[in-house]
Amino acid sequence: MNEKDRGLASEELTDRLTEVFDLVGPLYRRTQRTVEQDVSVEGLSVGVRAVLNLLRQYGPMTTPQMGRAQALSRQFVQRMVNDAAARGLVESAPNPAHKRSSLIRLTEQGQTVITAVIDREREVLRQVGGDLADAEVDTCLRVLSRLLELMGDVDVD
Numbered sequence: 001m002n003e004k005d006r007g008l009a010s011e012e013l014t015d016r017l018t019e020v021f022d023l024v025g026p027l028y029r030r031t032q033r034t035v036e037q038d039v040s041v042e043g044l045s046v047g048v049r050a051v052l053n054l055l056r057q058y059g060p061m062t063t064p065q066m067g068r069a070q071a072l073s074r075q076f077v078q079r080m081v082n083d084a085a086a087r088g089l090v091e092s093a094p095n096p097a098h099k100r101s102s103l104i105r106l107t108e109q110g111q112t113v114i115t116a117v118i119d120r121e122r123e124v125l126r127q128v129g130g131d132l133a134d135a136e137v138d139t140c141l142r143v144l145s146r147l148l149e150l151m152g153d154v155d156v157d
Contacts, residue, residue, distance in 0.1 A: 047080040052114035060103035
């Protein structure tokens with residue numbers, strides 16, 4: 001085992017994880033600004049884009065489910081759903097599991113719009129180049145997933 005493969009002592013690990021948080025914040029904010037500029041082509045806000053992407057990834061969901069998935073308040077998600085519905089991007093459907101909480105699903109137009117946004121975002125990500133190894137990305141995902149687990153569920157309402 002070489003020096004890079006050994007585990008970190010508790011204080012050293014804490015310092016390194018702090019470095020991760022110090023990068024994740026600016027990365028998130030810069031990405032959000034970039035997405036805001038990009039989705040303006042379709043006239044979407046970042047919040048509506050998040051709702052459309054959740055529905056693209058997971059299929060129909062309730063507003064509370066979307067809020068929990070993104071650690072956002074149910075009220076904020078409801079506003080984003082209302083905005084998306086007003087543009088014909090999502091629609092309500094009966095929820096067999098719950099009479100009062102409708103399922104929200106993408107319309108055909110919503111599917112087309114979010115696919116176009118994701119395709120443009122993926123084109124930007126292709127610019128990273130080939131100097132990142134698959135194992136490095138796996139490690140990054142593992143670290144970020146562990147930190148997300150550590151933060152647990154938050155009460156957003």
